Amino acid sequence: MRRTPCLRATSAPTRRKAASSWSARRLKTSSKRWRWPVPSEPVHNAGHTHPPRTLVTGGSGFLGSHVADALSDAGHEVTILDAMESQHLRPDQRMVVGDILDDELLASVSNGMDYIYHFAGLADIDECETRPADVAAVNILGTVRLLEACAHVRRFVFASSAYVYSAAGSFYRSSKQACEAFIEDFHEQRGLPYTILRYGSLYGTRADERNSIHRLLRQALRDKRIAYHGTGEEVREYIHVEDAARISVQILDPVYENERIMLTGTEKMRYADLLQMIREMLRGEVTIDMLPSTRKAHYTLTPYNFSPKPGKKLTANPHIDMGQGLLQCMAEIYEDLHSDHGDA
Template structure:
């Protein structure tokens, strides 16, 4: 199928684009910047999600559209409510409208388990609003959808907006990890490659007009995760717990009553979290050494077959 991935230059979107390509789909990526992970048989469309004409052009010929474009850091969203609304909500509506006009077969949306929660601030609110618009586009215009509610992701291609990446980088560079809270918080972490595979599995007909949870198979306490990281680094780091400044993150569960419940999809195989953490640590360690030995910032090479600006 011809599939356009909005936000395909980013952390999760780039991995999903890779899986789509590996399964034989023709992939076009739309984002504000060219993807450093672009494969030579993928197309790259550079544009702004708030530019209606650019979005419409990117949707032409697509049978399926994925939308991963979002201001996704909860703490950042607290400080930037207007931009969060513009990018997350209005940007998504632009893509929905383009999908409707171009008669796209299915719209796949990257949501969050925070839609169930009272936490999550403007980020949660933006995802809830998007889900309502998507449901109404299906009822009124017949635009089919699949909503993916992601749990906590980790893996390569993340940056400091991702908590796992941030603490591993801090551990290597500062020999310590700081965490707001007492470590009793529970999370269901899933490696981004596992999440990406499941994000493509949902193209199966059984997930049409469904809401799907994509998260890890097992819960882990934050304090246990930090101890595991400390042991991996030969106990050569300090762990410091700090008072919570803002209560925008859930502690035990994001779930409160919501009538639009979702099905959790699970794969047959999952990458062990310890192995996943070691992989990131190795990458960050090499990056740290390279940065020490060179004043030049690391550059990402793009193997783009086509890179052009959408106007």
């Protein structure tokens, strides 16, 4: 039987598939390439008699839910704090529904934790551009309040972005910069160990329309047509969310303490090649419409920008092949489109 005790339950939230839930509630709510050794075994809780206890904020969302599962697989006792109940909660995970700005709740739920993974926040760049005050309240203030509640933990792991020092990203980028600065100051002033993970272009199961590859695949399967805004020459280094989640657990190794880590894919791919790959996987039964871009691209060739605080790149080895990962996503979207609640 699923165990889902809540420390402070809110009214039943509206479930939205694979949503990054903090935007659904509350307020509507150049890096150097490194290849560090990656531990192959789960992290041991050295000096402790209990399994590591880990809190994952935003653990109902796309990336957060996968990281929560990877932590559980590594032997952690996982508690998820989110504004919405997780659709992916496992029997060995605990769910707490609540608000990232609730100081009393944060103090209660972080008590006794060994590690805290912080994914909660407004993450859609377009949404953030129109809601700067909400971005500051949820992303920045929410992070600071969580930092104040968890000074005792063995590691604070923060989900940042590869765009943190890019020219794009607007208020979302600014919030990540501010959060990174606060985390480093908490380390300097209060000795809080941390690891900052700067995630690049993610794809995989449990995503929604805010994820670029999910949008393309959903259009292809539903409409037999993809409308792409751009030239096709844009390049990305996609990383499968399961690879990113696995690395997100491995960085608890002491070698990654108090470091900024870049997590992107292992190979560059042009959008034109990605679109052609999708078309071939669907036996050519998809029309590709190349349209003028209506927005500023995050980047054309690389997410790397010179900054005073570069991150060190860590890649998954082995990793999920892009073709296999796309097929996995297609299967999930196809099932959703042909179920009773699909939008076919």
